[in-house]
Amino acid sequence: MRFEENFATRVSRLKASEIRELLKLLDQPGILSFAGGIPDPALFPTQAFGQAFTDALEGNAQALQYSVSEGYLPLREWIVSEMARNGVTCSVDNIMITSGSQQALDYLGKLFLSPGDTALVGWPTYLGSLAAFNAYEPAFDQLSINGNRAAEDHQSKAAAAGGQVKFAYLSADFANPTGETVDRQGREGVLQLADALDCAVIEDAAYQSLRYDGAPVPPILALEQAQKGSIEACRTIYCGSFSKTLSPGLRVGWVVAATPVIKQLVLMKQAADLHSATINQMAIHRVAEGGFDAHVAGVRDVYRRRRDAMLQALDRFMPKGVRWTKPEGGMFVWVTLPAELDGADLLARSLETEKVAFVPGRAFFADGSGGNSIRLSFSCADETMIAEGMARLGRLITAAKVG
Numbered sequence: 001m002r003f004e005e006n007f008a009t010r011v012s013r014l015k016a017s018e019i020r021e022l023l024k025l026l027d028q029p030g031i032l033s034f035a036g037g038i039p040d041p042a043l044f045p046t047q048a049f050g051q052a053f054t055d056a057l058e059g060n061a062q063a064l065q066y067s068v069s070e071g072y073l074p075l076r077e078w079i080v081s082e083m084a085r086n087g088v089t090c091s092v093d094n095i096m097i098t099s100g101s102q103q104a105l106d107y108l109g110k111l112f113l114s115p116g117d118t119a120l121v122g123w124p125t126y127l128g129s130l131a132a133f134n135a136y137e138p139a140f141d142q143l144s145i146n147g148n149r150a151a152e153d154h155q156s157k158a159a160a161a162g163g164q165v166k167f168a169y170l171s172a173d174f175a176n177p178t179g180e181t182v183d184r185q186g187r188e189g190v191l192q193l194a195d196a197l198d199c200a201v202i203e204d205a206a207y208q209s210l211r212y213d214g215a216p217v218p219p220i221l222a223l224e225q226a227q228k229g230s231i232e233a234c235r236t237i238y239c240g241s242f243s244k245t246l247s248p249g250l251r252v253g254w255v256v257a258a259t260p261v262i263k264q265l266v267l268m269k270q271a272a273d274l275h276s277a278t279i280n281q282m283a284i285h286r287v288a289e290g291g292f293d294a295h296v297a298g299v300r301d302v303y304r305r306r307r308d309a310m311l312q313a314l315d316r317f318m319p320k321g322v323r324w325t326k327p328e329g330g331m332f333v334w335v336t337l338p339a340e341l342d343g344a345d346l347l348a349r350s351l352e353t354e355k356v357a358f359v360p361g362r363a364f365f366a367d368g369s370g371g372n373s374i375r376l377s378f379s380c381a382d383e384t385m386i387a388e389g390m391a392r393l394g395r396l397i398t399a400a401k402v403g
């Protein structure tokens with residue numbers, strides 16, 4: 001059978017993640033990799049999880065049973081209090097557990113986007129958000145944080161693409177790939193734009209707990225709730241995740257939103273995978289209750305030192321004409337190369353000569369621009385490796401500039 005001829009039209013828009021393809025190349029010996037944006041497994045609370053799984057199973061076959069689509073109630077209760085600490089007042093009815101926040105992005109794409117509708121995303125944005133939304137055949141338009149584009153401008157562009165603006169998606173804290181944070185004014189600007197467009201705001205909070213310095217900025221959902229009172233009046237949909245704090249492999253994340261949104265998401269989850277793994281939710285709940293703050297403080301200490309090492313080494317080794325972000329948290333530094341250099345070419349050269357890996361920036365742009373940028377991740381490299389890697393990268397860029 002010629003399967004390709006029978007695939008749905010949306011399939012033509014799916015493509016293998018450049019990052020996943022790249023990660024396959026990195027098993028070669030001697031490569032110093034700053035490519036994968038994944039947590040350091042040495043920081044996972046393995047012992048606590050060992051105990052939590054044992055306890056969850058002890059005399060309790062329910063841990064292996066089907067469970068409700070909304071998610072494990074004690075975990076949703078824990079999230080209610082965690083959200084309260086971040087300035088959001090909600091109840092368990094405003095929360096659904098997802099299989100990682102990636103699933104939330106897929107469901108939200110499915111919930112809002114008819115073919116031809118517009119999603120506002122950053123230029124650059126999280127690659128996984130483009131992949132998730134793309135399956136629903138949208139158009140992408142650039143979300144400008146500083147309010148330099150009027151709502152009417154977005155509206156007429158969306159109409160020309162055959163639909164309307166359905167949401168603005170952003171990661172306001174230590175974004176992937178830039179590491180940048182949107183300040184309070186920027187967040188309020190996004191809310192204002194969304195009010196004018198009457199569209200949702202999808203707040204991706206995957207890295208929110210990983211702040212190393214500077215004062216926390218309230219989540220967009222908290223700012224909106226401060227304006228409008230009840231969460232039921234809010235257009236912001238908050239996507240949280242335990243992947244960067246406790247474990248990505250257990251695939252546990254959550255959505256906080258007004259109940260009409262949660263109700264639809266629950267129907268989607270019933271249709272897609274019924275519920276996230278029961279025992280994983282129980283284990284996450286036990287480990288979170290047993291000392292979330294202390295564990296995350298330890299994780300932050302390690303990543304803070306790595307972030308510092310990377311910024312120092314970039315200062316020391318990068319030639320003139322190269323710029324980079326100074327993230328206050330997260331896992332990434334975003335490097336802008338001189339305009340004539342291309343990140344993908346540089347990577348090809350690097351794998352041959354200097355054996356340093358990173359992600360070329362273009363993949364993070366919905367319009368394929370951004371060729372002269374690269375993403376560096378500091379989460380899985382120790383300080384010595386970071387210094388050595390940045391020295392090699394500096395040499396590589398200096399040589400590329402010359403010839």
Ligand code: PMP
Nearest residue numbers: 100101102126176206241243253
């Ligand atoms: N959002 C962002 C910005 C991410 O970087 C990631 C993972 N790299 C995710 C969402 C998805 O994470 P998960 O599904 O593990 O919660």
